[in-house]
Amino acid sequence: MRAKYDDVATEYDEWVGAGSALDDAAFTELTGDVAGQEICVVACGQGREARYLAGRGAVVTAVDLSEKLLERARQHEETQPLGISYRQGDAHTLDGVGTDSFDGAVCHMSLMDIPDLDGALHSMARILKPGGWYVVSITHPCFKTPATGELVDHVDKSIKRTVGKYYAEGYWDGPGAHRSALPVGAYHRTLSTYVNTLTAADLTIDQLREPPGDTPIWREVPQLLYIKGHLSPARQEKRHD
Template identity: 30%
Template sequence: MTEPPSSLEPVVSRRSVSGTQNRAASRSWWDADADGYQEAHGPFLGDVDLVWCPEGLREADARLLGDVKGSRVLELGCGAAAGSRWLDGQGADVTALDLSSGMLRQARKAASRSGVSVPLVQADALAMPFPAETFDTVHTAFGAVPFITDTEALMREVFRVLRAGGAWVFATYHPMRWVFLDEPSEAGLMAVNSYFDRRPYVEQDTAGVPTYIEQHRTFGDHVRSLTAAGFILRDVLEPEWPPGHEEVWGQWSPMRGRLFPGTAIFIARRPAAS
């Protein structure tokens, strides 16, 4: 999960929430936590770089998106939009979208620092303000997918804005990490949760209002939501923890990383026009 933006310990539960509750919690959380998140993780992510995951897999090395020169590319849940600025440098026509005004504020600060600006759009990933078949590629590194109640609707919306033959690449929590305690130490090696329990992780205030929500999907759930939307799944990457990488990020750590994956990256395409 993540650390709360305040010093108060959150009340944690596993329960159903509505899409409206989910959207409100995500917007307010990331607005409040944007500065702290960027302070903690900005040096690792960089201002002009596309880092897919805490394991440190970089697009400059992995090339999961292929040659983007001249392509229209959308980043969902862009945060400070470091990935979009890097893709801009590769010749892509980039748009970066996020629900949070706080994260987009950080994106503007990073643009000022780096001298690289890309168009920023504040919008809900389930109702993107773009015509159908606008983009050649849509991608996200831990944006949107883990935080949206209706995963199937998200996949359909991404399919809508992609052109025929377009790529959809998303990095998200590896489904098996849901089983373990959310700790980077040896305590995080204890399997305590059911893999099949899809109830979201919910942090709430004393009035019971959700303040932070993460959704769990099994591997099968992800595959079915992709194929139901019309995508062809091309590959799934499970990045290994690289030697010499000592960064601890939430529950990600060298100790856990050498034993089981913390990230899954799904690579799919909208079928080409017949």
């Protein structure tokens, strides 16, 4: 299967940046102290989050469908060796990634790009050790929908977010349209779809974060949603049946 990001790997790498520093307070807080932990980065792209976690002492395996992005990730690893193992693979199945293998799994700003949400979350659950944790982040499903916009109040000049087609789940081109080099689109889903699919995969939800952004409209409503949780005891019981 050819990855859409193969066509924009160079532009995406330049946009994201090579450094292992990750300026994302919510991600930093939710992943916490990862020193000595074995972590799988699902849909790792060009490896930014993998490098960040490895730089904090984690033993990192990173998986992505795009061989072109993995080439970039491996180039960064050669420049700054952190012991990251990069694998080409499909997030839907994580074939070749061992069951009960990882203390934690992360999927940072990628889950909305993956067509089969159920498959991806069940695969993340499969690779976690008993009691293992996960952190995922996505564009906020309530405020980044297939029909959104901004308007200025004619009285107080405040900026407001308009939202439409919230229930229109499926692929759309909107998220990348503002960057001509990265028109890869994404999959819109309702908040309840995310919550229910996590639950169906036996992934509990422990924390949610909706940090304010750095532009006027994203200081009014959240642009991103972060979720942290762990593998539920129910999954452990299923594995031993």
